[in-house]
Amino acid sequence: MLTERQMLVLEAIVRVYTEVGQPVGSKSVVDFLPMHVSSATIRNEMVALENKGLIKKTHSSSGRIPSFLGYRYYVDHIVQPGVVPAAELVNIQNSLGVHFQKIDEIFAESTKILSDLTNYTAISLRPETTESRLEGFRLVPLGNHRIMAILVMSSGVVENQTFSIPKSINGSDLEAVTRLLNDQLIGLSLAEISMKLRTSIPVMLVDYMRRPDGILDVFGNILKQAAREQVFVGGKSNILDFATDSNVDELKSLYDLVDTSNNKNIGDLIGIQGKPIQIKIGEELTNQLLDNYSLISASYDVSDHGQGVIALLGPTNMPYSKMIGLLDAFSDELAKKLLDYYQQFDK
Amino acid sequence: MLTERQMLVLEAIVRVYTEVGQPVGSKSVVDFLPMHVSSATIRNEMVALENKGLIKKTHSSSGRIPSFLGYRYYVDHIVQPGVVPAAELVNIQNSLGVHFQKIDEIFAESTKILSDLTNYTAISLRPETTESRLEGFRLVPLGNHRIMAILVMSSGVVENQTFSIPKSINGSDLEAVTRLLNDQLIGLSLAEISMKLRTSIPVMLVDYMRRPDGILDVFGNILKQAAREQVFVGGKSNILDFATDSNVDELKSLYDLVDTSNNKNIGDLIGIQGKPIQIKIGEELTNQLLDNYSLISASYDVSDHGQGVIALLGPTNMPYSKMIGLLDAFSDELAKKLLDYYQQFDK
DNA sequence: TTTAGCACTTAGCACAATAGAGTGCTAAGA
DNA sequence: TCTTAGCACTCTATTGTGCTAAGTGCTAAA
The missing domain is CATH 1.10.10.10 (Winged helix-like DNA-binding domain superfamily/Winged helix DNA-binding domain)
Incomplete structure (x- = not known):
């Protein structure tokens, strides 16, 4: 004591x-x-x-x-959460106040704003995606034996991928496949879909196409992509500012760590969120490279669309009080913005 | 002399x-x-x-x-182009030999292979896109007042974006708009489309929707995106290995330079390609940061699909002979692969 | 035109000297 | 018993010094 x-x-x-x-x-x-x-x-x-x-x-x-x-x-x-200066709050509100076409843009832009505000690296996790379910599935012929597959999730996520089919399948077959997949998969979570794709679906598809592997690959790809795109990172290069020694190899590893383009899952750093504000310090991040870093994460609820998390990755000796206050205010604003966005569709 | x-x-x-x-x-x-x-x-x-x-x-x-x-x-x-060891050539052929679903994957993967091979940063520019023309346009309703717009270009590029329409537009209107845009825009280049979007199109759309701004914005966005996605970069972090002093700010700037995710256009470095192999050294790159770097670029033709460029960005004191030979061989292989890919659709 | 020889220059390193910041401990005061 | 002034001690960081190795330019002879 x-x-x-x-x-x-x-x-x-x-x-x-x-x-x-x-x-x-x-x-x-x-x-x-x-x-x-x-x-x-x-x-x-x-x-x-x-x-x-x-x-x-x-x-x-x-x-x-x-x-x-x-x-x-x-x-x-x-520590006590610092008070966010009124000017800064207005600044945040303005930055988030513009109109976004896609929900992805809201997340991408918010991490960018937060990292610019703090000069740290910002990480954003979409609201609860384990709860997200398939809402619709489309196959759109693009001509030249190419097809675009589109997945619409209940979380508002839209994923798509183009692929080519070796021999021409006629339009009604395609519609039948689309109907079949819709019937079988709508309302399921990503994990459940993954499962069905490996079990019952292949058998059903054989009626319409000789080799259903192609489309199953595509589906698998889209699901992987959907999982990866749950995480947004802003201010990636800011992490370099706090490396202990500016050994180039260490810097490269650090950048790789936060670079979402290479399949690393930085979202794992954050883990399950018990309290609204959670702080992990140095060795708690369970990564040698991050011994001198701390992570402050704030979770927020978007009514019944689940819980999102937004976090700051900075040096262990960051000004906690100020950052906690800021993150708290920021997550509130973000939650409001997201609620607005969802309400476009809900009514 | x-x-x-x-x-x-x-x-x-x-x-x-x-x-x-x-x-x-x-x-x-x-x-x-x-x-x-x-x-x-x-x-x-x-x-x-x-x-x-x-x-x-x-x-x-x-x-x-x-x-x-x-x-x-x-x-x-x-300098004379170095001879590529047979083993390395086989290695390249194997790496490029797998099946790709999307043409983007070929470019992305080839820059990755090339950067792994050399430990430098590799940059790839798609074959001639000024020649690329709109081949098809689709509007796909996703439910909940959301729509995905898809552009298919003759170069094989497929771009898409989702957007929301404020009030429900009925299905036949949507089809009419799609038909209208297809009629008006198919066969035009990106630049020509850009032009028409600002002039004749808005007037025509007013019949179907009160405020056509939304869809025009989306179109504009997709075009911008299409332009950005002409450039692929592999081995981004390798550029850090050759910074003069490991000053963190310099390293951050270098990263930003090659990071395509932030709207920088590293493709501009390469410029117009007169000879099959072109080398720019230090100050010729017209960027203070790159005074100690050189760029070797190789252009290749994919029959009538235009000319692509693949380039290596490394230190001024790189082994030119070896790299020129390698890049030469690599661009040949890449051209073959692309030709294969296009032939899937051409016949 | 080429070469051996030599005086000269510079970077880089090891080493010593010094100043400055901070500690722990002791003994005296409140 | 707690607080404080004083002091010896420790360690870092900086500065300066001398030495060595690598390399040059120049000269004079082959």
């Missing part, structure tokens, strides 16, 4: 360290504290905090920096 | 520098040359080359490195 003063000292160390980026000495803490005590007193308190494992030195005569446990204690017991 | 021996010395300096990465001294040149002369002789030749501006020193007593002019002279008058 920490005394009142020890909490103040810990807070001082965390906050000064996030601002200055240098180990914090006893004198700096004195300057930061509301009451007056001597630096010797602070040194004694620091020894106590160090014994509890909350702060550490970088070398025997250096100032202190928060340890992993120290950050943890700070975010669990000390 | 250079003497025979001066050309040999210049070649030695370029080639040793590309292998070792260090300024080349007179003794190293002696070791490289086919005949025997003393280092003092080489030093005299080096003074001559330096006076012509083909090589330079990094400091008063250092070895020499090629200057911009020196590279230029080397690639224009000295």
Whole structure:
């Protein structure tokens, strides 16, 4: 258990360290504290905090920096969400206020706004997609033996892919296949569809086409794509700013990590969201590369369309208070915007 | 005009520098040359080359490195395309030999193969798209007042976008609009379509929908997207390996430059292709950031589907001979593959 | 024209010296 | 018992110094 003063000292160390980026000495803490005590007193308190494992030195005569446990204690017991300046809030509202044609654009743009606002990397997860179900399926002939397959999900997601069929299948066959797939698959979740595609569907298709593999591949591809496109990342290159040493290989690995174009699933970092605001620090991110990073994630509900998550990936020594406040406000605005969007279709 | 021996010395300096990465001294040149002369002789030749501006020193007593002019002279008058090892050729053929559903996949995959092969960044431009014409246009209702617009181009490109219409338009209106747009736009190039969209089309649409802006916006968007998706980049992160100093800001800018997701048009680097193989060195790339990079681009013809370009972006001191040979062979294979692909539909 | 020889230049590295920031401990004061 | 001034001590970071290796330009002889 920490005394009142020890909490103040810990807070001082965390906050000064996030601002200055240098180990914090006893004198700096004195300057930061509301009451007056001597630096010797602070040194004694620091020894106590160090014994509890909350702060550490970088070398025997250096100032202190928060340890992993120290950050943890700070975010669990000390930090208060910062107040978002009115100007910034208006800024967010304006940025989100424009009209979007596709729901994807809302997510893509919101991560971009958030990363520009913070200079960190922003990650957005769509509202609850395990709940999303197939709403419709189309096969559109494009001429020249090519066909576009379109999937419409209840979450508002639309996925599509073009593919070619080796020999001409006539139009009524195509319609029959479309009807068949619609009958069989509508109302099912992605996982259930995946299952049926491997079991009952192939047998049914043989009536209409000699080799149904092609269209099944396409379906499989679209499903994979749908899963990947649940995650949006903005400000990818910002992550490079906080690499410990600017070793090029490390930088490349970091960028790969957040680059959604290469099938990495950065969404896994975020995991299940219990509380509205959740913070993972350094080693909690279970990736060697991210030992010096923290992730603040905020979940939000969009009425009955499920729960989305938006998160910030920044250095462990980021200004938590400010960022928590910002993310909180931002997720509120985003939820409102999404609700608006869905209401276009709901009534 | 250079003497025979001066050309040999210049070649030695370029080639040793590309292998070792260090300024080349007179003794190293002696070791490289086919005949025997003393280092003092080489030093005299080096003074001559330096006076012509083909090589330079990094400091008063250092070895020499090629200057911009020196590279230029080397690639224009000295270098011979390297022979591609049979094993590597087979490797390329195998990698390109698999079946692709979409033409996009061929381009995306080929840049990936090429960048893996070289550890540089590979850039691919689709065959001649100024020649590409609209082949078909579809509007597909997805339910819930949403519509997907699909454009099929003669180049094999398929672009699509979903959008929402504020109030329900009935099915026959939609068909009429589709028919109208097909009548008016098929056979036109992207540029011509762009034009018509701003002039005659809006007037015609008013009969079917009160506010045709929505669909016109969508059309505009798709066209923009089609233009952007002419460029494919593989091995983006490889560009970081050759930054002069690993200053993080510079690295971020480099990433941004090759990241197609942010509307930058790296395709502009390549420009119009006169010769089958074209090499741009350092400052010729007209981008401060790329002063230490060179671009080797190879153009290829796909019968009457126009001319494509595939290029490598690497450090100025890359092994030109080897890379030219490789790129030459690679573009041949790619052209064959594309021809195969188009022939699926042509007959 | 080529070459050996030599004086000269520079980068890069190891090493020492110094200043500055910060700590822990002790002893005295409240 | 808690707080504080004072001081010795530790470590980093910076600056300067000397040395070595690599390479050059020049000269004079072959």
